[in-house]
Amino acid sequence: MILAAGTTKHIRRGRGREIISLLSRRFMVAIPATMAVTAGVFWLASIAPFNPLAAYLGSAYEQATPAQREALAQELGLNDTWYSVWFRWIGDALSGDWGTSRLFAQPVATVLSERLGYTVLLTGAGLILAIALSILLALGAGLRPGGILDTLCLSVVHIAQAIPPFVLGLVAIAVFALSLGLPAGGIAAGGAEPTGASVALHLVLPACVLAITLLPWLVMNLRASVLQELASDAVLAARGRGFGRRQILLSQVLPVASLPFITVVGTRLGELVTGALLIEVVFSWPGLASATVDSAIAGDFPLLAAVTALTCLMVFAGSALADACYLAVDPRVHDV
Amino acid sequence: MRRLPRITPLAFLASMLLVTAGCAVSPPQSGTGSQPDDSLALLTAALPETLNPLAGFDNNGTGKINESLFTLEGPQNQLPAIVPLLAAAQPEISADAKEWKVTLRTGIFFSDGTPFDAKDVVASYQSIMDPASASPIAGVLTNLAGVRATDDHTVEFTLHEPQVSFKTALLIGVAPSESLERTGLVEDSVLNRAPIGTGPYVLDSFTPSRLVLKANPSFRDGEVDLKRVVYEEATDDNSRAQRMLAGEFDGTVLPPRLAASFAGNSDFELVRATSADWRGLSLPAEHPLTSDPTVRLALNLGVDRQALVDGVLAGAGRPASTFVPAAYGNAFEPSAVFAYDTKRAGQLLDQSGWVLGDDAMRSKDGVPARFTLMYNPGDTLRRDLSLAFSAQMKQLGILVSVQSATFDQAEPRIGTDALMLGGGDTPYDVDTQLYKMLHSEYPAAGSYYDNPSHFADPGMDAALDLGRTTLDPEARDKAYRQVQSLYVNEPSMVVLAFADHSYVQRSSTAKAWTGTGTLLEPHDHGTAWGPWVKPGQWARNQ
Numbered sequence: 001m002i003l004a005a006g007t008t009k010h011i012r013r014g015r016g017r018e019i020i021s022l023l024s025r026r027f028m029v030a031i032p033a034t035m036a037v038t039a040g041v042f043w044l045a046s047i048a049p050f051n052p053l054a055a056y057l058g059s060a061y062e063q064a065t066p067a068q069r070e071a072l073a074q075e076l077g078l079n080d081t082w083y084s085v086w087f088r089w090i091g092d093a094l095s096g097d098w099g100t101s102r103l104f105a106q107p108v109a110t111v112l113s114e115r116l117g118y119t120v121l122l123t124g125a126g127l128i129l130a131i132a133l134s135i136l137l138a139l140g141a142g143l144r145p146g147g148i149l150d151t152l153c154l155s156v157v158h159i160a161q162a163i164p165p166f167v168l169g170l171v172a173i174a175v176f177a178l179s180l181g182l183p184a185g186g187i188a189a190g191g192a193e194p195t196g197a198s199v200a201l202h203l204v205l206p207a208c209v210l211a212i213t214l215l216p217w218l219v220m221n222l223r224a225s226v227l228q229e230l231a232s233d234a235v236l237a238a239r240g241r242g243f244g245r246r247q248i249l250l251s252q253v254l255p256v257a258s259l260p261f262i263t264v265v266g267t268r269l270g271e272l273v274t275g276a277l278l279i280e281v282v283f284s285w286p287g288l289a290s291a292t293v294d295s296a297i298a299g300d301f302p303l304l305a306a307v308t309a310l311t312c313l314m315v316f317a318g319s320a321l322a323d324a325c326y327l328a329v330d331p332r333v334h335d336v
Numbered sequence: 337m338r339r340l341p342r343i344t345p346l347a348f349l350a351s352m353l354l355v356t357a358g359c360a361v362s363p364p365q366s367g368t369g370s371q372p373d374d375s376l377a378l379l380t381a382a383l384p385e386t387l388n389p390l391a392g393f394d395n396n397g398t399g400k401i402n403e404s405l406f407t408l409e410g411p412q413n414q415l416p417a418i419v420p421l422l423a424a425a426q427p428e429i430s431a432d433a434k435e436w437k438v439t440l441r442t443g444i445f446f447s448d449g450t451p452f453d454a455k456d457v458v459a460s461y462q463s464i465m466d467p468a469s470a471s472p473i474a475g476v477l478t479n480l481a482g483v484r485a486t487d488d489h490t491v492e493f494t495l496h497e498p499q500v501s502f503k504t505a506l507l508i509g510v511a512p513s514e515s516l517e518r519t520g521l522v523e524d525s526v527l528n529r530a531p532i533g534t535g536p537y538v539l540d541s542f543t544p545s546r547l548v549l550k551a552n553p554s555f556r557d558g559e560v561d562l563k564r565v566v567y568e569e570a571t572d573d574n575s576r577a578q579r580m581l582a583g584e585f586d587g588t589v590l591p592p593r594l595a596a597s598f599a600g601n602s603d604f605e606l607v608r609a610t611s612a613d614w615r616g617l618s619l620p621a622e623h624p625l626t627s628d629p630t631v632r633l634a635l636n637l638g639v640d641r642q643a644l645v646d647g648v649l650a651g652a653g654r655p656a657s658t659f660v661p662a663a664y665g666n667a668f669e670p671s672a673v674f675a676y677d678t679k680r681a682g683q684l685l686d687q688s689g690w691v692l693g694d695d696a697m698r699s700k701d702g703v704p705a706r707f708t709l710m711y712n713p714g715d716t717l718r719r720d721l722s723l724a725f726s727a728q729m730k731q732l733g734i735l736v737s738v739q740s741a742t743f744d745q746a747e748p749r750i751g752t753d754a755l756m757l758g759g760g761d762t763p764y765d766v767d768t769q770l771y772k773m774l775h776s777e778y779p780a781a782g783s784y785y786d787n788p789s790h791f792a793d794p795g796m797d798a799a800l801d802l803g804r805t806t807l808d809p810e811a812r813d814k815a816y817r818q819v820q821s822l823y824v825n826e827p828s829m830v831v832l833a834f835a836d837h838s839y840v841q842r843s844s845t846a847k848a849w850t851g852t853g854t855l856l857e858p859h860d861h862g863t864a865w866g867p868w869v870k871p872g873q874w875a876r877n878q
Contacts, residue, residue, distance in 0.1 A: 057472045062785045075470040105386040105528035173578045190377040190584030284570035286544035
């Protein structure tokens with residue numbers, strides 16, 4: 001990678017244009033695809049065995065006569081076909097009105113703004129922690145394949161993959177909260193108002209548990225790339241020039257091995273939200289993920305559609321950004 | 337991947353160790369409660385979706401923000417009396433029990449400063465009755481023909497049919513008429529997130545996982561002692577138990593089994609609230625086996641209700657032979673119980689022609705003795721009761737196959753398949769507890785779940801109608817005792833148990849305050865009930 005300064009600049013400028021073109025192309029695909037996905041959600045929710053009127057009435061549903069139910073369903077617009085509901089929703093949504101969430105009895109935009117921040121905080125912290133941990137573990141494992149560190153790292157990620165996230169969460173509460181005094185859930189001590197410090201302290205356990213659930217994919221992928229790269233000609237040449245193992249890992253192996261890793265991270269962004277769901281429930285974290293399931297069960301169309309659209313856009317953004325990073329860091333790549 | 341087999345045992349062992357560690361109940365830390373003394377922090381399974389009384393929030397006379405005309409008062413294991421709250425006195429009821437006149441208290445103000453008067457009561461009730469509001473509790477007022485203010489402090493309710501138990505409909509919270517002027521769906525009302533009431537508490541904040549109430553500074557009797565009530569949401573049962581153990585909260589609601597794990601712990605007390613919340617199964621009228629009155633009686637005699645209470649409810653309940661628990665006092669008939677008697681049950685089955693075959697199962701003229709029992713898939717208690725009932729019936733030689741079915745799946749099959757039901761949503765009068773389950777007008781006049789076995793008996797109808805219309809309390813009690821005696825002679829369902837509700841409270845909270853008693857609870861419950869049902873009446877112990 002020894003290039004003249006002018007050439008680098010020229011390539012950089014070309015890269016910038018390529019990245020912008022990539023992102024705009026992806027954006028053009030993402031918008032209609034997201035609309036199609038929301039339509040799919042409305043259709044699926046309409047054929048799902050959940051009964052929105054039962055969710056609305058609660059225990060009064062069993063006491064309502066068929067005539068009363070019919071009148072209520074008419075009044076609430078529950079008898080409309082899914083596509084007419086969807087057309088109404090998409091029209092309103094494009095004009096900036098996201099509707100009212102029946103489940104939370106407030107505008108969808110308010111529900112999203114109250115909760116999205118917490119989910120982003122949790123998933124962001126979990127993801128950063130997971131990336132940092134997986135780089136450390138994979139490099140450590142790659143340092144001596146088959147050695148103690150490698151075996152330990154592999155067993156940790158296999159255990160992490162084998163234990164369901166909610167069990168891991170409850171175990172973490174039992175071990176770290178009850179005996180070590182870390183907060184067991186929520187965002188503030190019982191009865192107290194949440195503050196920045198209390199949120200940060202309460203974030204520790206859920207973010208760690210989320211990171212551990214993300215770890216297996218990331219570590220296994222990065223470790224495989226590291227091992228593959230260790231066997232490459234470039235590493236052989238570097239070794240021949242007398243570089244130390246540590247230096248080879250950091251300067252030769254990691255940059256190349258991190259390329260497929262970026263793709264994995266990008267594609268995991270969507271799954272991150274679903275992974276956060278169970279964690280949010282166990283730790284009573286006031287985020288959006290747990291609201292998604294509730295809204296699906298309650299047939300709360302406006303909220304469900306808004307959350308799906310957001311998740312969908314996040315997946316597109318994740319893979320587009322990952323590919324853009326690819327363009328930025330790997331000079332060999334031109335067309336993604 | 338060649339390495340995999342070697343590490344798998346290690347991984348397995350380590351994960352078992354972790355899981356076991358998670359199951360072991362760790363000792364609680366004492367003295368970690370950091371909140372000030374005059375506040376209460378409760379861990380709740382679900383926060384209310386809305387705080388609007390007209391949408392059904394806290395509408396059993398126990399509203400903390402929005403008070404009702406009447407409220408509930410009584411010891412924990414008796415039917416509470418319905419006593420005036422915003423009403424000045426007991427209602428004046430016409431001889432035919434169709435005209436109800438309620439005089440209101442004067443000098444009461446809403447938390448926004450507007451005075452409380454008859455207009456507010458009329459607007460609140462009319463808003464619920466208005467079909468355009470689609471209020472989920474409109475069903476409670478189906479018998480109400482109209483409500484009007486005769487002067488500023490008198491309201492008259494006119495009913496379609498005579499109904500002495502209409503008093504239970506006067507437990508709904510009252511909102512100011514000014515906030516009800518705009519008509520429309522109740523789900524769009526501003527009161528959902530910003531309630532205005534006359535009660536001891538006002539809303540402090542309502543965020544995604546926390547609802548905070550604070551003492552109403554302008555409450556008519558002065559600010560209450562307990563200044564702040566925090567409800568924090570934790571939907572998962574195990575999470576609530578763990579966080580309660582961690583010592584940050586004053587109380588929570590738990591399923592009986594998890595609550596029982598706190599029993600030997602001196603830092604916490606286990607509170608069990610009596611309820612009229614029954615569970616039982618319908619006996620379908622169009623099924624050859626379950627439509628036979630002799631078989632119906634045999635099924636009632638052949639089920640060991642105490643075993644169900646001990647096993648399935650973990651002791652948190654009482655066996656139920658009829659819909660009427662002992663808490664109803666004089667309206668309860670002590671002799672109306674089914675003794676557990678498998679021998680007599682067998683004889684009755686033999687008599688009706690359902691005889692044992694070689695496989696120890698019964699049949700009649702080649703038709704095997706079997707039926708399907710459906711339960712709501714979301715309710716694990718109903719599932720477990722159904723399975724236990726099925727196991728007991730097998731001993732009698734009857735095959736009961738248990739199946740989960742949603743409302744939509746179960747309703748068309750209710751004539752031919754049995755259904756595990758729950759009731760006691762409106763327990764504050766014996767009439768509302770019983771009428772729809774036993775009167776022959778139902779289910780035609782009501783929902784799928786009213787009188788699901790299509791029981792029809794003129795004597796029963798007469799007793800129920802007398803109880804509904806007579807203003808003489810003794811005649812009422814007598815009529816209802818007769819209802820129970822008639823029922824045990826010819827049962828239409830198999831009522832199994834009353835499920836009590838389990839709460840865990842920090843011992844120091846119970847010691848520091850008086851007024852932490854429970855009320856007889858309806859089917860719906862949570863941290864708005866239990867020992868925390870009336871925090872506005874708590875007084876600090878010196």
